[in-house]
Amino acid sequence: MKIRILFVEADLQVRELLLQTVAQQYHATAVRSAEEAVEQLEKEAFDIVVLDLNLPGMSGLDLLQHCPRLKPGIITIAITAHATIETAVEAMKRGATEFLMKPLVPEDLLSSLSVAAERVSRQALSASSGMAPVDIVAESPVMHTLLNQATSIAPFNTTVLVTGETGTGKELIARAIHQHSPRANKPLVALNCAAIPEQLLEDELFGHVKGAFTGAHAARIGRFEQADGGTLFLDEIGDMSLPLQAKLLRVLQEREFEKLGSSRTTKVDVRIVAATSADLEKRVSDGSFRADLYYRLNVVHLRLPALRLRKEDIRPLAQQLMARFCLSAGLPLKSIAPEVWHVLNSYYWPGNVRQLQNAMERAAALSGARLEIQLADLPEEVRGGAEYGVSTPLTDVTLPTVGTAIPTTIPDEGLSYEAVVATVERELLLKSLKKTGGNKVRAAKLLQMKRTTFAEKLKRLQPDSENDLLDEYQAS
Numbered sequence: 001m002k003i004r005i006l007f008v009e010a011d012l013q014v015r016e017l018l019l020q021t022v023a024q025q026y027h028a029t030a031v032r033s034a035e036e037a038v039e040q041l042e043k044e045a046f047d048i049v050v051l052d053l054n055l056p057g058m059s060g061l062d063l064l065q066h067c068p069r070l071k072p073g074i075i076t077i078a079i080t081a082h083a084t085i086e087t088a089v090e091a092m093k094r095g096a097t098e099f100l101m102k103p104l105v106p107e108d109l110l111s112s113l114s115v116a117a118e119r120v121s122r123q124a125l126s127a128s129s130g131m132a133p134v135d136i137v138a139e140s141p142v143m144h145t146l147l148n149q150a151t152s153i154a155p156f157n158t159t160v161l162v163t164g165e166t167g168t169g170k171e172l173i174a175r176a177i178h179q180h181s182p183r184a185n186k187p188l189v190a191l192n193c194a195a196i197p198e199q200l201l202e203d204e205l206f207g208h209v210k211g212a213f214t215g216a217h218a219a220r221i222g223r224f225e226q227a228d229g230g231t232l233f234l235d236e237i238g239d240m241s242l243p244l245q246a247k248l249l250r251v252l253q254e255r256e257f258e259k260l261g262s263s264r265t266t267k268v269d270v271r272i273v274a275a276t277s278a279d280l281e282k283r284v285s286d287g288s289f290r291a292d293l294y295y296r297l298n299v300v301h302l303r304l305p306a307l308r309l310r311k312e313d314i315r316p317l318a319q320q321l322m323a324r325f326c327l328s329a330g331l332p333l334k335s336i337a338p339e340v341w342h343v344l345n346s347y348y349w350p351g352n353v354r355q356l357q358n359a360m361e362r363a364a365a366l367s368g369a370r371l372e373i374q375l376a377d378l379p380e381e382v383r384g385g386a387e388y389g390v391s392t393p394l395t396d397v398t399l400p401t402v403g404t405a406i407p408t409t410i411p412d413e414g415l416s417y418e419a420v421v422a423t424v425e426r427e428l429l430l431k432s433l434k435k436t437g438g439n440k441v442r443a444a445k446l447l448q449m450k451r452t453t454f455a456e457k458l459k460r461l462q463p464d465s466e467n468d469l470l471d472e473y474q475a476s
């Protein structure tokens with residue numbers, strides 16, 4: 001789609017320069033005044049408005065304020081001949097995302113526009129599915145790239161594999177892909193492969209004919225058929241049994257299958273998006289996941305990074321999640337105190353965005369009539385990070401992508417040894433608990449530690465109740 005730009009500029013020569021500069025890349029219209037701009041905005045859906053602040057009649061500042069009312073989410077860029085700090089601040093307050101100085105330099109204009117255009121496409125992708133459209137926050141470069149990839153493959157029928165730790169947004173991305181495909185007006189059928197016992201899963205996927213087995217009084221349409229023309233979202237694919245993996249592989253290859261109890265083949269046109277928080281490569285190497293199925297699914301692989309590896313996203317996410325919650329709960333919008341940011345940034349977030357979401361909801365609820373979220377409103381385990389003397393926020397520490405909290409370099413200003421060690425320790429304890437299904441004795445054994453030492457460490461990381469870590473494990 002071509003981005004649509006509206007220029008609002010009183011000077012004819014500048015108007016022509018503007019139109020000429022962007023003619024190749026964008027679809028642009030130019031008007032002379034704010035009044036004409038309003039008229040134009042009512043008629044046509046623009047993505048970006050570039051306006052001179054100095055306009056005859058209604059002022060540029062007033063127009064800035066009107067723009068989002070005329071079209072929510074529209075991006076505005078202000079032009080000015082004599083920028084003072086005050087006008088800049090005023091324009092920003094009224095929603096301008098950027099400032100261009102006169103005389104205009106075409107390259108500057110183009111570079112500002114390309115940043116804005118990228119935001120427009122991100123917004124378009126994130127106007128997600130279902131009843132509650134959710135904006136996908138992607139401030140960090142890594143999420144940015146990932147969202148671009150998702151946008152570019154969305155229109156095709158390519159199979160997509162989405163992986164990432166729990167709560168990183170796999171389902172959100174899967175839904176967005178469907179929403180931005182030509183299949184958007186056909187069903188998106190989701191199936192959680194881990195939640196359904198093996199024997200039932202086959203029936204769920206393929207359905208059966210009447211009389212297929214004892215108790216099959218009526219025929220049943222499987223998810224594959226339900227999703228015909230649309231998208232089938234296979235969640236937790238890593239947990240599918242080997243026999244079913246073989247059956248799924250065949251459907252992916254042939255696009256056809258037989259319902260239980262039937263010898264007739266059913267043909268379907270379904271796009272597959274699969275997700276898992278399991279390490280599929282590892283499962284392939286230990287034989288619990290078929291390599292051929294893995295390669296079938298892995299046509300496009302979107303790897304969602306853990307939240308702690310993209311700290312730039314923490315703030316905008318927290319703000320969005322807070323706003324989402326306050327809006328849905330009918331609360332006034334709450335702000336977040338400066339000292340809280342520090343803690344949010346340095347925490348390890350094993351439950352990723354979902355955990356941040358829970359923390360924000362809890363904080364909003366606990367803060368009562370207060371309009372500002374304070375440290376005390378954060379869950380114990382999150383505050384924990386601060387108690388261990390994080391004197392330097394861990395924000396600036398570069399984290400390796402292997403998912404450990406050990407910084408690759410020590411920043412010039414130094415870092416808190418205690419905090420890093422506490423984070424690593426906590427990660428090990430949690431991982432071990434996860435692996436053993438919460439069994440502390442076995443978890444201790446795995447870490448070659450005495451049970452009592454394990455319990456002690458658990459307690460030290462969770463001064464008030466050692467069960468919080470367990471809760472966290474269970475919640476994840």
Ligand SMILES: Nc1ncnc2c1ncn2[C@@H]1O[C@H](COP(=O)(O)OP(=O)(O)OP(=O)(O)O)[C@@H](O)[C@H]1O
Pocket residue numbers: 134135136137138164165166167168169170171172173277317320353354357476
């Ligand atoms: N980038 C994001 N921007 C906005 N909201 C997000 C983002 N990522 C995740 N969320 C929100 O976080 C929550 C968890 O996301 P989602 O259910 O997609 O995660 P998941 O990876 O499927 O988790 P799980 O592995 O536990 O199934 C959702 O409420 C989702 O809307």
Ligand SMILES: [Mg+2]
Pocket residue numbers: 170171235
């Ligand atoms: Mg999920």
